[in-house]
Amino acid sequence: MxxxxxxxxxxxxxxxxxxxxxxxxxxxxxxxxxxxxxxxxxxxxxxxxxxxxxxxxxxxxxxxxxxxxxxxxxxxxxxxxxxxxxxxxxxxxxxxxxxxxxxxxxxxxxxxxxxxxxxxxxxxxxxxxxxxxxxxxxxxxxxxxxxxxxxxxxxQEYNSEMAYAAKKAESRRATASEEVDEKTVTMADAAGIAAGKIIFLKNCSACHGSTGEGGIGPNLTDNYWLHGGTINEVFKTIKYGVPEKGMQSWQKAFSSGEIKELASFVKSIGGSNPPNPKAPQGNLFTPAADSTAILPADTTKVQ
Amino acid sequence: MQLEKFSYDNKIVRNFAIATIIWGVVGMLVGLWIALELVFPKELNIQPWFNFGRIRPLHTNAVIFAFVGNGIFMGVYYSLQRLLKTRMASDWLSKIHFWGWQLIIVAAAITLPLGITTSKEYAELEWPIDIAIAIIWVVFGWNMFATILKRRERHLYVAIWFYIATFVTVAVLHIVNSFELPISFLKSYSWYAGVQDALVQWWYGHNAVAFFLTTPYLGLMYYFLPKAANRPVYSYKLSIIHFWALIFIYIWAGPHHLLYSALPNWAQSLGIVFSFTLIFPSWGGMINGLLTLRGAWDRVREDVILKFMVVAVTAYGMATFEGPMLSLKTINAISHFTDWTIAHVHVGGLGWNGMLTFGILYWLIPRIFKTDLYSKKLANIHFWIATLGILFYAIPMYWAGFTQASMWKQFNDNGKLVYPQFVETVTYLKPFLATRSFGGALFLIGALIMMYNLFKTIAKGKLVANEEAEAPALEKEYHKHEGEHWHRWIERKPVQFLLLSLVVILIGGIVEMVPTFLVKSNIPTISSVKPYTPLELQGRDIYVREGCYTCHSQMIRPFRSETERYGEYSKAGEFVYDHPFQWGSKRTGPDLAREGAGDNRKSDLWHFNHMDDPQAVTEGSIMPSYSFMIDNVLDTSTTPAKIRAMQTLGVPYEKGYDKIANIDLMKQAGQIAGNLAKDSVNVPADREIIAIIAYLQRLGTDIEKNKMAENQK
Structure with missing residues (x-):
């Protein structure tokens, strides 16, 4: 015993x-x-x-x-x-x-x-x-x-968790080929726009409507923009948001590539004239002045 | 020796038994309703009275205090008289206790759907009802103690130890947690704020589980299980050790509800270690129960009452093992705020409290009505349906808990959350929520079958209102036995027993609370945290009234997955003006601690539309509509009294601010109404919706200002 x-x-x-x-x-x-x-x-x-x-x-x-x-x-x-x-x-x-x-x-x-x-x-x-x-x-x-x-x-646990994530992000940045920001962003190709549409329907349609006609947020299909209508400005608005007006920042939810796709999709539905459009807000935007001029609206119309 | 004749009061036992059955069915029915509200949010949330946030507290209060509460009193009044060989000290006190308790329940059933609530979980009832509870509880204790003092049995049996500990601890818990400052007849503010309020609340909340759902039921087990099995209690030594260890350790464990919160880390650690050491004292009860059945296991197969009791004791063992595991940080980081907790409490509630109550009812009703049970077959059917019900309830909830936690925490290769939209994790759970409702429905059907069976039994028997009994009086002198156990001494001394258990249960609470209240470093202040504006304060009271805390937490834990989703983790200093705190314990919806700040901030219009029709804004949302707030006019007549109350509680509003607070209130309301008007929503500024928007937009902004100030430097 x-x-x-x-x-x-x-x-x-x-x-x-x-x-x-x-x-x-x-x-x-x-x-x-x-x-x-x-x-x-x-x-x-x-x-x-x-x-x-x-x-x-x-x-x-x-x-x-x-x-x-x-x-x-x-x-x-x-x-x-x-x-x-x-x-x-x-x-x-x-x-x-x-x-x-x-x-x-x-x-x-x-x-x-x-x-x-x-x-x-x-x-x-x-x-x-x-x-x-x-x-x-x-x-x-x-x-x-x-x-x-x-x-x-x-x-301390949190700090080490964050440090680990930061290190990973660092190595990702080192190997990433196409990290874009609001200065370097350009229109995505058709596949990118299609990917952007999927993101849009899941995350944005609650406020901007499923065809971008607007609702809680502004109409995205007319020619009026509150924060600028170039691809760079749309990218920036999505990335940082406009908190005081209720547009949230999405940089924590989406990678810069995804934001690029999203911004490209938003640009692509310009002039699509969806039903029940929200009244225009902001300044008239003339595509001619758009240095990132895109394909004519009618060829990229999204159903 | 002269035998004295007396009689046991069975009428009071019958009354409590019937109340147990009826309130049990009512409480489970409300539970099923709220479970289905999560599956059919649009159809079943009948606003405002029957929205989830208002009747979830009705469910918890009904099953804890009405069902289990009456079950406790039924069992105590039956067993106490017999264990002490005497009638209850006063039939009058018994009656006052019974009717007082039922009135309190009715008051709860009326006030909670009306939104009259303190928002402290399992202590939601407002201050006049709190006072009534305290009085009736003292009536119960007084009656019990007077009975103990006129007993004909020298020593107190282990069941009575548990009753005494229950009485004294619940009294302490209820009084300390109910410190509140009344503003009007049906509205009060918690005396404590933020972290301190959270600590007191979960010291109370955890020990409501311990001393309302556990210790009295262990007492009942120690009487009714050996009775039903006709076997001696397995180990007297084990009774002694597990009783004292249990009541001493339990009281410390509350902070495990606040792991990774803004509660000081040392208090969290105490909660963890005392929860961990609770496994074996809890299991002592299970072992003593199950091993008492040694030599009677063949009867367990035959006897439905023993079946109920075996499942109850086993469920107790499972829940009390799981509890300490959930208190470990590694596991709590996953389980907390999810349905895992809901599964856990229902294994305890349905399994331990429910099944033991059913077993006792089937045993006791035929005895006091001097007849046989109406149908053994129906009782067997009840047993199987109830057991199945527990499984159908618990398994989907565990699954839902694991799944949702992992969805909250997953990052993709880009270092982003895989499910950035909270609602995705909610829609995924819908099948689980539906299956859970099915399990709950089974359990309720079982209870209805029991109700039928027992009422039929009552109808065919006749109540033995005063059951004759006889026993010798206690001799004046007592000579203790040679070599008796040292513990026998205190079993002869009820007053000393009461005092000793009081001391034992006070230690843990004092060690945890006093430093949290007195030592400044425990709650570092943040200079940018300012009192709520009058409109925000009114909005906050609406938030409290609607029970938003039942689904939304306001406590961002220091995990990357939470700070990415919700922003900076919550700090103790942010809550110093929160009377009461609103940290919540469950995230059926997302955390709201920084709803008005950073990436979470939404427009006034978003909030307006979302409160009006959540599904229109967030597809798949299971939130009830609060469109009535658009019609309800905000009662601003209470503003001055609320400001004064806050000043009394130490919130630094300027002197005399109560007189001008409504001017500021109207101004801020006008701004929000103006914002909405710009988006062509025309709503008068005096509506409740404006106040709730103001509050939601305020959440989390203070610390944001702090950051901005730092950046400017």
């Missing part, structure tokens, strides 16, 4: 140390790991496996006696008896440590409440050890995060 208890103690401390370092590392599910938290799950799995190995080894050790009986050529009865003994032993050491039902009179207390009696069974060992384990983990958790300060607080 003593050796088992020692094994337990060793095991409990080992696991708690393992888990402590990582049990609470939070990370956004889809973000590849902040520093060091990749091994969180690995360590939890290792801990779990150790637990399984421990339980298995105790069970096997007990099973050994049964196997020896069989080897000795004992009869089936003895094997069954052995199995029962094996289970009883296990129950006593790990599970309930209960006095068998047949002998419960021995542990019946003299309590009687409206006919309800109470037994004096011991605390189940696994329950007791489990409770100690959680207490130890709790103490180490507080030490780690608030005394030793070796674990990150939520803001």
């Amino acid at each position: 003593r050796t088992i208890m020692n094994k337990y103690k060793l095991f409990v401390t080992g696991i708690s140390l393992l888990l402590l370092s990582n049990i609470t590392r939070a990370q956004d599910a889809a973000t590849p790991a902040t520093v060091g938290s990749n091994d969180t799950f690995l360590l939890i799995i290792i801990g779990f496996l150790l637990l399984v190995v421990l339980v298995m080894s105790i069970m096997l050790q007990q099973m050994g006696t049964v196997v020896r009986e069989i080897k000795k050529g004992a009869g089936a009865e003895k094997v069954v008896g052995g199995l029962r003994a094996w289970w009883g032993n296990l129950d006593k050491r790990i599970f309930t440590k209960a006095v068998p039902v047949e002998k419960e009179a021995d542990v019946m207390m003299d309590h009687d409440y409206d006919g309800i009696k109470e037994l004096d069974n011991a605390l189940p060992p696994w329950w007791k050890w489990g409770f100690y384990f959680t207490l130890i983990v709790a103490v180490f958790y507080i030490l780690r995060f608030h005394v030793w300060k070796t674990g990150p607080d939520p803001i």
Whole structure:
């Protein structure tokens, strides 16, 4: 019994140390790991496996006696008896440590409440050890995060998550071939405009109507523009938004390539005369003055 | 020894039992309704009284305080008398308790749909009802304690330990959380603001689960399970340890509702570790329950009452394992604000509270009516339907929770959110929401079958209103047994027991709250955060009235996926004028903490159209329409009283501002109405919609100003 208890103690401390370092590392599910938290799950799995190995080894050790009986050529009865003994032993050491039902009179207390009696069974060992384990983990958790300060607080976690994303963005920029901005943007090709239409229908039609006729936001098909009608200006309006007028910024939702497609689509529906158009707002825009002059409106009409 | 004759009061037990059945059905029906509102938002949200935000609190309050509450009292009044071998101390107090409690429930059922609410979850009832609850709760405790003091049984059984802890803790929780400053008969502001209000609320909210849904029901389990199984309680030692450990540890765990929020990190950590250590004390109850059935498992197959109880205790074990897991930051980062939490509480609510209540009712009703159950077959059908109902409820909600959380968090290769439009993650969930409603409907049908079965049983029996009993009186002197357990001492001393449990449950709350209130560094101030304008304040009260917090959080957690979607993560200093706080606990809709700022800011026209007809603006939205706000005239007569109340609570409005506040209010309302008029929406400036737009446009803007100021430097 003593050796088992020692094994337990060793095991409990080992696991708690393992888990402590990582049990609470939070990370956004889809973000590849902040520093060091990749091994969180690995360590939890290792801990779990150790637990399984421990339980298995105790069970096997007990099973050994049964196997020896069989080897000795004992009869089936003895094997069954052995199995029962094996289970009883296990129950006593790990599970309930209960006095068998047949002998419960021995542990019946003299309590009687409206006919309800109470037994004096011991605390189940696994329950007791489990409770100690959680207490130890709790103490180490507080030490780690608030005394030793070796674990990150939520803001540190956030900062490392953001730093990781920034690094990725940096490497993306280094390899990106066509990062555009409001200065360099040009009209997309037909495929790009078609892609822009899909984005438009999903994200923009709530305010600008599904044919760009306007609603909460202005009509995008007439020749009047509040914030300029060149491809560069439309790109800029989408990218940064016009918060004071309720046009939100989309640079966090869409890549610059997507904004280019979107802006190109918006330009492409100019002059499409959809039904129920919203009254013009802003200044008249003359395509002649548009240095980014595009294809004639009637050839890019979108249904 | 002289046997004394007396009788047990069964009438009060019957009354509470009938109330349990009826309120149970009502509470579940409202639950089904709000579940279906999410599937058929246009058809079922009958505005304004039956919009989701107003009747979701009706559902939670009805099932917690009406269904489970009456269930507690039914079980306590039945078991307490028998465990103490005496009648209740006062039939009058029992009656006042019963009728008082039912009146409170009726008051809740009327005020909540009317939008009379404090918006503090599971404590939504306004201050006059809070006072009534406190009085009736004391009546209950007084009656219980007077009964304990005239008992004929020397020692208190473990069930009664749980009853005492329940009484004392719920009293403390209710009183502390209900500190509010009345403005009128039916409106008050929480005494606490922002972070502090959140901490008090979730200390309360979590322990409402602990001390209203758990400890009293463990007490009931300790009486009715051994009774129904006719088996001795498995381990007295385990009872002692898990009882004290449970009540001590539970009270600390509240902050796990606020992980990654603006609550100070040390308080979050306390919430985590105490939730984690709660697994085994909770499981102590489950083990003692299940192992009490040793030697009776063959009967579990036959006896429907035991079946209900076994499922209840197992569900308890599952929920109390899951709870600590959900308190770990790694898991909470995924589960919080999603339907995972809804699944979790329903495993506890339907499984543990529901099934145990049903088991007790089937056991108890035939006994006090001295007859047999009308139909065992129907009871069996109820059992299977209810079990299926739980599965059909919980599984889709877990699935929905995981799925939505991962949709919120996914980034594509360009480093952008895969689902930038929140509504995409909502429309995806619709099949799950529908299946969940089906599960809830099954559970309700089961309860209706039970109602029929039990009323038939009542009809064929006759109530034994006063059940004769006899027991010897307590001897004056008590000689303790040789070698008795040390704990026997306190079981003989109810007053000491009460005081000790009070001390045990006060520690956690004090350690967490006192520093949060007194130590300034816990809530760093932000100079650009200013009090709400009078119109925004009125708009905020409309936001509270409509229960917007039931679907919208105002707490951006420090995750990249949230700051990308909603903007800068929330800071403690932003909420210092929020009486009450509006952080919310569920995102059926998007977070609104920065609705008026940054990339989220929308035009007044957008808000106007969206409140009028959400589906027209956001296709697939499941938000109810609030078009009545366009017709409702804003009640500005309350403005001065509200400003004065805020001043009392420490909000720095200038002296005498209450007298001129309405001038500013009209001015701001005129601007918004003017903006709308420019977009050819002509709405008078005195309407409620103007106030709610003002509030929504204000959200999150303070810190934005701070940034602009910094940039200028």
